[in-house]
C-alpha cells in the first residue's frame with residue numbers, strides 16, 4: 001500500500017470533536033519524543049503533516065489524519081512527559097481512555113517504543129491497557145538507525161519480553177531518518193483495514 005493522500009481531518013480533546021465512525025482507524029501511541037510525528041510523516045510521504053518537535057510534550061490533542069479517503073491514522077497524545085502536573089496527566093488518561101473505550105471503528109493501536117531502551121513502566125502500562133481492550137499486537141521500534149544491525153535482535157527481544165508480547169505479535173523496526181522499515185508497517189496496516 002502507498003498513502004498518496006493524507007490530510008489532517010480533525011483535532012479533538014473530546015468525543016464530540018471526533019470525525020464520524022465511517023472509516024476504519026489505526027491509532028498510534030507512545031511516549032512523547034518517541035518519534036510518532038516523524039513516523040507519520042514518513043508513511044504518508046509528507047514532510048510536515050505532523051509537527052516534529054525538539055521539545056517533547058507538545059501534542060495534547062487527538063489528531064485524526066484521513067488517508068487515501070479510506071482509513072484514518074489517529075495520533076494519540078504522547079505520555080511520559082516529565083513536566084506535567086498530576087491533574088494534567090489525569091486529563092491525558094481520561095482523553096485517551098475516552099477514545100480507546102468507545103470507538104467502534106478502531107481496529108488496532110500501534111504502540112511505538114524507542115529501539116534503544118527497555119520499555120518503560122508507562123509503556124508496559126499502556127500495552128497492558130491495549131491488551132485489555134484487544135487492541136495490542138503491533139509495536140514499532142523507532143529510531144532503528146541508532147543501533148547496529150548486530151544489536152538489533154537483542155533490542156527487539158527485550159522489547160518483546162518487557163511488554164509480554166506473544167509469538168504471533170509483531171515488532172517492526174523503523175527508521176524515519178534512514179527511511180527504512182516503513183513498507184512493512186504499511187503492509188501490516190493494510191491487512192488491518
Ligand SMILES: Nc1nc2c(ncn2[C@@H]2O[C@H](COP(=O)(O)OP(=O)(O)O)[C@@H](O)[C@H]2O)c(=O)[nH]1
Pocket residue numbers: 030031032033034035036037038039051052053054056057078142143144145146174175176177178
Ligand atoms: N535518529 C533518529 N531520530 C529520530 C527518528 N524519528 C524521530 N527522531 C527524532 O526524535 C525527536 C522526536 O521526534 P517526533 O517525531 O517529534 O516525536 P513525537 O514526540 O513522538 O511525535 C526529533 O528530534 C526527531 O528528529 C529516527 O528514526 N531516527
Ligand SMILES: [Mg+2]
Pocket residue numbers: 036037038050051052053059
Ligand atoms: Mg508528535
